Amino acid sequence: MSALVSDVGTRTAVAAANLVKVYGKGDTAVRALDGVSVSFAAGRFTAIMGPSGSGKSTLMHCLAGLDNVDGGSVDIGGTEITSLGDKELTRLRRDRVGFVFQAFNLLPTLTAEANILLGLELAGRKPDREWFDTIVDVLGLRDRLKHKPTELSGGQQQRVACARALVARPDVVFADEPTGNLDSRSGAEVLDFLRMSVRKLGQTVIMVTHDPVAASYADRVVLMADGRLAGEIDSPTADSVLSALKHLGA
Amino acid sequence: MLRTIIAGLKARTARLVLSSVAIALGVAFVTGTLVLGDAMNASLRDEFAKDARNVDVSVTVDGGSSEESTEIPGITPETLAKIRQAPGVAGADPRDSQTVPLVAANGKAKPAFAVPLASTEKLREFDLAEGRYPTKADEIAVDKRTAATAKLTIGQPVVLLGKEDQRHTYTLVGTYQQGTNQLSLGGFDHIGLTPDAFQALEPERPPYQVVATAAPGFTQQQVVDNVRKAIGDNGFRIQSGEELTKETLERVEARSGEFTTLLLAFAIIALVVAAMVIYNTFTILVAQRTRELALMRCVGASRGQVFRSVLAEALVMGLTASVIGLLGGIGVSALLQRVMFSFNDGEGTVTLPLTVTTVVAAFAVGTLVTVLAAVLPARKATRVAPVAALRSQPDSGEEVSRTGVVRVLTAVLLGVIGVGAVVFGMGMDDEEAAMFTSGAGTMALLGAVLVLGPLLVGPVNRVLGALPRALLGVPAKLASANAGRNPKRTAATTAALMIGVTIVSLVTVVANSAKETANAEIDERMPADYTVTSAVYDRPLPKELAEQLAAVPEVAKVAPTTVVFGERGYFTGVPRDAIGNLFRPTVTSGSLDDLGDGTIAVNADYAKRANVSVGSVLSIKPGKGEAQELKVVAVVEGQRLSDGIMTMETSLRFEQAAAGYDSILVKLKDGAVNGRAAVEKVTDPSPLALLDSAAETKEQLNQQLNQVLAFIWALIGLAVVIALFGIANTLTLSVLERTRESALLRALGLTRGQLRLMLVVESVLMALMGAAIGLLLGIGFGWVLTEALSNDTISVDLVVPFGQIGVMLAGAVVAAILAAALPARRAARTSVVAGMAEA
Structure with a gap:
């Protein structure tokens, strides 16, 4: 496992070795992931980027245990997850992983507060009230807690989703195009919060995005193309990401 | 457009199949009912047609107008001879009937319906089954079913009890098939004798009808004219065979019509339930297709085209389901006929007449109801704005609209009408009118609750969801939230079940209340341990029997009773010393101490009817003999069997009471062992004596009521099944919507198991919502009806059968779990990634 550690001196939160994921069979088979080995350090904000069809979403699904793999292994906080059954995977997601999706993040039947606490409740854990308050205040959701999702704006909904992802203090938060449906101001708020949760609260965030501006909030960008790793950028800026993408496209 | 519709039907096959099942069940019920009604009519018609077959002339005594005749004049042998001699008459035979005690193989008598078998073979109303018809006066034929129940075989002697309980012995020579008619359905025994033997049973009674058949070459009219010439038409009613047939058939229609109406009422309930399920399904389907329909609008479909496409889909579905339902209905009818035959422990042939009316009704119901149920959703579909296609999330918020003012007003209006009718009905004296008015009132209230449904979902869901939330945690919490998220949809889904449960529990409560009231009445009426009655209603018990019973050492007291039939009521004669112990009526005015010779205590109900009170003189005119004037000394209640009681001596002033005892009450000594066996030693040798204990009487009564109840449960069961399909339907559609x-x-x-649990709890919550409201309404309405049935003399107490209600609730829960099985499986199988990708 130590071979997978890329940042010496830093704990590895998530690591994948030689991941293979094939869709379809025979002639029509598509290798969505073609031997991907990558690791993500704890306490860092990493963005996965690439053109559509590059396999970035598939990588995230496999890393998070949402999808099964056809080869290779995934390690989350020291647990090999590709051999786990549905029950163990569910428990792992409950306890150690947080999610922020592009849309449909919230249950329309529950209030914002109930949505935030849903994961903890499923795990049967008591929320840490102080931590909850910190998150709610940082995200500016205090006066929105009793509202149903339909009464919230898109940006507010995504902030509630962020709060839910973080309230359980997971090993890692996976964010799948979290700003894809937002205007640029709301998007910036959400990205600011994700970055702050890494810098100040010590969380680990892995975000899939196709937006260079969004990627520039991360500490490191992992580039993908055709199901393989195609390079990485440390301390990215929007411009450096854009030119790297252009390079990939060319 | 057509291609789009076909593609749509193909793409949504699974959802449409579910909805079609609901329609098909409704259609099956309606056609089943109609086919059953037709079959019963046909068989009745056949039976009655047998009565009239080959009859060219019928002569009956026209007794209707002659007032002062206590003796109904019959057709004398002289008249019969005249008819036989009339030109053109090939054969003539008397028709008559009387109830005669038939002694079964176990030595006990039971009433049998005896008829003379026509000497002219063409005029016989029955078809021979086995053996031959009797030709000699000491021969007898019996109905096939009677032979089976009384355990009689051909060649054996058969005993009938004639006048004065004389035993007449005959040899059984044949059995005949009586077929299905009122008598056979009522379980009556039926026997046939030669005309001479029949006449010998009661010589002084002349027959009431003579039928004749015409000789070849004579028309019916000619023979009718000839007979009229021969006997004159004074006091006779002479009909041609054709007229007789017509008259009989009219009677048949009137009788079987009632049963068909009852069945149709249930069919309508099933249909209303099915229509609600269909409506709900289409509403959800359209809501889910908002984006698709909006896209069609974007690419240029007009509102009309969208409207027609939804309706066309409904039409295809309705037609398909109608065909399936029609076939299913024929099956239902066959099944119901089998059930009825088995109740009757007789055999019968299942007939399935399919008339044009039935087919038209099936298609009208299945197709029209479906299309109509789809109109509202289709109209909603036309309102979809083309931009809705561009929105990322299909907006179901619009469906969760607030409860409109119209809804509340409608409910209030229905509620006021309902309460008004209920209160008005409860105040009415006439039971039937009260039942009807209050019943209509309760249905209006049911309507009000249905209209208010979406408003009730929230609170009811909170109450019902509390327990599962506490017990099952997060999945139940989510389920409860889901059940309440779209009140209109939940209300529409549960409404179907609610209607079914309301009606089942209403009927159950009323039937059980009636049963308990009757049981209480039996307890009150029968303070004696045993009652000996006559097996044949117009044959009194011999007086020696009372003496023999009194002599039994285990018996403490014996009280014989007599009965007197007056013009407006009937009265019981009891020994003076039995009043106060074996007879315990409640006295409302006057005193029973004054009950002596020439006096009477009347029932409160009768006192009102006859307008008498304590001190009045009541004139009782029996059917035979002279009127007697009796002084009313008391008004009583609770002794409901008869309209009044008098002493035995007073009753003996009437000729009919002197013939023998109506019943004998027997009270055993305290601590007597084997009392029953001792009493049976006396009653067994007497063919007429039937020994009843209060417990047995109750048992018999309860059995009858339970049978009726079982039939109604079975009928409404179908409506409940349709309703549960509705729940499965809604749940399946919701699962798809919530992928x-x-x-x-x-x-x-959330684990797979928890996801499944969540859906099961949601299903159970919906079922319980319907069942709980239904039960509350049913029990409430049951109370209303028992109150309406109660009047000054009868008080029906409300009895809630908790056992049966428990069964109903448990059934609803089990069915709800089953209904959730498929949708839950489907939801749990979908992979997370695939689910997230669904648009």
Whole structure:
């Protein structure tokens, strides 16, 4: 496992070795992931980027245990997850992983507060009230807690989703195009919060995005193309990401 | 457009199949009912047609107008001879009937319906089954079913009890098939004798009808004229065979019509329930297709085209379901006929007449109801704005609209009408009118609750959801939230079940209340341990029997009773010393101490009817003999069997009471062992004596009521089944609609099992909502009806059968779990990633 550690001196939160994921069979088979080995350090904000069809979403699904793999292994906080059954995977997601999706993040039947606490409740854990308050205040959701999702704006909904992802203090938060449906101001708020949760609260965030501006909030960008790793950028800026993408496209 | 519709039907086959099942069940019920009604009519018609077959002339005594005749004049042998000699008459035979005690193989008598078998073979109303018809006066034929129940075989002696309980012995020579008619359905025994033997049973009674058949070459009219010439038409009613047939058939229609109406009422309930399920399904289907329909509008479909496409889909579905339902209905009818035959422990042939009316009704119901149920959703579909296609999330918020003012007003209006009718009905004296008015009132209230449904979902859901929330945690919490998220949809889904449960529990409560009231009445009426009655209603018990019973050492007291039939009521004669112990009526005015010779205590109900009170003189005119004037000394209640009681001596002033005892009450000594066996030693040798204990009487009564109840449960059961399909339907559609949500929950850590549990709890909650409101309404309405049935003399107490209600609730829960099985399986199988990808 130590071979997978890329940042010496830093704990590895998530690591994948030689991941293979094939869709379809025979002639029509598509290798969505073609031997991907990558690791993500704890306490860092990493963005996965690439053109559509590059396999970035598939990588995230496999890393998070949402999808099964056809080869290779995934390690989350020291647990090999590709051999786990549905029950163990569910428990792992409950306890150690947080999610922020592009849309449909919230249950329309529950209030914002109930949505935030849903994961903890499923795990049967008591929320840490102080931590909850910190998150709610940082995200500016205090006066929105009793509202149903339909009464919230898109940006507010995504902030509630962020709060839910973080309230359980997971090993890692996976964010799948979290700003894809937002205007640029709301998007910036959400990205600011994700970055702050890494810098100040010590969380680990892995975000899939196709937006260079969004990627520039991360500490490191992992580039993908055709199901393989195609390079990485440390301390990215929007411009450096854009030119790297252009390079990939060319 | 057509191609789009076909593609749509193909794409949504699974959902449409579910909805079609609901329609098909409704259609099956309606056609089943109609086919059953037709079959019963046909068989009745056949039976009655047998009565009239080959009859060219019928002569009956026209007794209707002659007032002062106590003796109904019959057709004398002289008249019969005249008819036989009339030109053109090939054969003539008397028709008559009387009830005669038939002694079965166990030595006990039971009433049998005896008829003379026509000497002219063409005029016989029955078809021979086995053996031959009797030709000699000491031969007898019996109905096939009677032979089976009384355990009689051909060649054996058969005993009938004639006048004065004389035993007449005959040899059984044949059995005949009586077929299905009122008598056979009522379980009556039926025997046939030669005309001479029949006449010998009661010589002084002349027959009431003579039928004749015409000789070849004579028309019916000619023979009718000739007979009229021969006997004159004074006091006779002479009909041609054709007229007789017509008259009989009219009677048949009137009788079987009632049963068909009852069945149709149930069919309408089933249909209303099915229509609600269909309506709900289409509403959900359209809501889910908002984006698709909007896209069609975007690419240029007009509102009309969208409207027609939804309706066309409904039409295809309705037609398909109608065909399936029609076939199913024929099956239902066959099944119901089998059930009825088995109740009757007789055999019968299942007939399935399919008339044009039935086919038209099936298609009208299945197709029209479906299309009509789809109109509202289709109209909603035309309102979809083309931009809705561009919105990322199909907006179901619009469906969760606030409860409109119209809804509340409608409910209030229905409620006021309902309460008004209920209160008005409760105040009415006439039971039937009260039942009807209050019953209509309760249905209006049911309507009010249905209209208010969406408003009730919230609170009811909170109450019902509390227990599962506490016990089952997060999945139940989510389920409860889901059940309440779209009140209109939940209300529409549960309404169907609610209607079914309301009606089942209403009927159950009323039937059980009636049963308990009757049981209480029996207890009150029968303070004696045993009652000996006559097996044949117009044959009194011999007086020696009372003496023999009194002599039994285990018996403490014996009280014989007599009966007197007056013009407006009937009265019981009891020994003076039995009043106060074996007879315990409640006295409302006057005193029973004054009950002596020439006096009477009347029932409160009768006192009102006859307008008498304590001190009045009541004139009782029996059917035979002279009127007697009796002084009313008391008004009593609770002794409901008869309209009044008098002493035995007073009753003996009437000729009919002197013939023998109506019943004998027997009270055993305290601590007597084997009392029953001792009493049976006396009653067994007497063929007429039937020994009843209060417990047995109750048992018999309860059995009858339970049978009726079982039949109604079975009928309404179908409506409940349709309703449960509705729940399965809604749940399946909701699961499809919530694919992304389920995936999100799975991603957040809900296990497959928890997801399934969530859907099962949602289903159970919906079923319980319908069942709980239905039960409350049913019990409430049951109370209303028992109150309406109660009047000054009868008080029906409300009895809630908790056992049966428990069964109903448990049934609803089990069915709800079953209904959730498929949708839950489907939801749990969908992978998280695939679910998230669903648009």
